[in-house]
Amino acid sequence: MDLNLNNKVAIVLAASKGLGKAIAAALSAEGVKVIIGSRDAGELERTAKEITAITGNEITAIAVDVGDAARVTDFIEKAAAAHGKIDILVNNSGGPPFNKFEHFDDEAWQQAFNLSLLSFARTSRLVLPHMQKTGSGRIINIISGSVKSVLANSVLSTSMRMGVVGMAKLMADELGPYNITVNNVAPGMILTDRLKHTLPKDTDPELALKERAKNIPLGRIGKPEELAALVTFLASEQAAYISGTTIQVDGGANRGIF
Template sequence: MELGLKNKVIMVAAASKGLGYGIAQAVAQEGARVSVGSRTEADILAAADALRRETGAETLGSVLDARDAASINNWVEATVAKFGGVDGLVVNAGGPPAGGFDDFDDAAWQAAFELTMMSSVRMIRAALPHLRVRGGGSILAVTSSSVKEPIDILLLSNVMRSGVVSLLKSLSREMAPEKIRVNNLVPGRILTDRVKSLDAIGAKSSGRSVAEQQAMQEAQIPWGRYGTIEEFGRAGAFLLSDAASYITGETLIVDGGAMKTVW
């Protein structure tokens, strides 16, 4: 299948590693020009260089603090200056800290709001004029399985990411006349540093070893293992592409069949 991503300009946030890097890698392999952003300059420049070497794609690495509006705007402006426009945006940011209700004060709630909800609003707001100039495009947000089945130790993520999904569903309808598609991509247990840290937390609280904790999690996945960032990235590339031209307002779950919810 030809995805139609060749020479498209795709922006991917939080892409120095993990899920973001997986999507950036997949679209680059399809011939897209890729602008990646992340907080640490050395890491994101290394990621952009790795993508260029692995795929031959044109890449741009930029410092991006998802909590800062000026940083987001600078990333979008740098992308347009280098590539001449934007065809797709991947909204992504690191997750809020783990914990339950009693663990968080007002400052923690506000920080989670800025990191997860407002970063999504600001990235979309900054990229939207450039998508409109193109006559359409695609917005894809990476959220969490917590938007379908709340996770006990991830209260902040449960709340904030559910808000992001509501935002995306609303925007999918509002932006459809402008040929801008808006979708949500949900990872299950994908083998990233974030999942490894959650396994470590779960192991500590349960008295298991990390290996035992991972084995317990894998036993609950019908596919019998954690997913890879490459598998997740290919799903993201599809939703960003012309091959998904009649898909908008949807949530695609990449979890090896683990989730039990019908909707």
Template sequence: MDLEIDGNAALVAASSSGLGKATATALAREGANVVVNGRDEEQLEAAAEDIRAVAEGEVVAQPADLTVPEDVSALVQRTVDEFGGLDHLVTNAGGPPSKPFKETTDEEWYDAYDLLVMSVVRLVRESVDHLEAGDGGSIVHSTSHSVKEAIDGLVLSNSVRMSVIGLEKTLSRELAPDVRVNAVMPGAHKTDRMEYLIQNAVDQGEFEDYDEGYESWTDEIPTGDLGSPEEFGNTIAFLLSERASFINGEAVMIDGGDARSNL
């Protein structure tokens, strides 16, 4: 299916690894011009090179810390300067620490809110005028399966990420019809973040080894394995495109059927 986003300008936050990188890759492969972002400049440039190898559009690397307002402003402005506008925004951020409630400090709560919620607020605030100026912009917020179903040991993600879904639903009505806004809630995928969570559980004595930890995740997924980052990126690319023009204000689970919630 041709998504008809060739030549469009896209910004994908936190895209130097994991699902963010997979998303940027999917957009670039479809011909979009993409700005990728991360804090580690060496890792970011390596990711940009990987994406350029398969890209049909241009790929620009812009380092930024999403918790620093000036960095966010510069990130959006670089996109507009490079490509003459902004058509698609993907908000994304790394996950907060894996800790139980009793061991989580006030500072960690505030840090998680700044990373997961205020980064989204700032990205949208800086981008919205540019998105509205085009022929029809779109936003996808990448959150987590933990929004729908709490994950043991992830009290910060379980609690804080829900704010992004409330914002997404509000924006989908405030910004329509010029800008569509949706969210995705990824479950377990084959990423470095998932390797960290599994190894952390092993280190805490929950599993004897990594293989046992891996199986504990896949055993509950009806499709039988962790998700493919490439397929995840393709889903976001579709949601951003005009092929999904009647999808607005939705929060889409991408978890292989893992969640047991009816809603």
């Protein structure tokens, strides 16, 4: 299927590794001009080169901390100037720490709000005039399956992602007239460094992953490219009538019916 993405321009945030990197690579493979951002400039540049070597398409790397308003504003200006338009925004960030509710103080809550909710609102607001100018757009938020069923120790993540779900619903309502769609993609367990860091230190990582996979109907942990495939579809012309949704990529792990 031709997704009609050739020569579209996409911003993918938190993209030097993990889910963001896989999304950038998948979009680039479809001929999208991709601009990637994350904090470590060296790592970001290496990722850009790596993707270009695979897809043959140039990637623009601009270092940014998504929690820093001034740097994000500068990032969006540079990204818009790179190819003269922005068609697709993939909001993503490093996830908040895991722990029980009682262990998080005000500062931890403020930080989680800044990184996982406010940053998504800010980048969306900043790309809006560019999408309104071209008369179409795609905003895709990477959140977490914890918005669908309880995930232990994820109170910061869950609380902020629930905010993104509400925000996206309102944005889909308000931005539909501009032909801009807004959707959320909710990963279950996908094999990235973030997941690896949550494994018990005293167990063989392969065994620990197998143990985690036992409760997943498809019997395995997901691959970043499996989530990236959905994001790429949501970015495409074919997904023009999908807006305001939250779609899980979790191997069936969420048993909730709604």
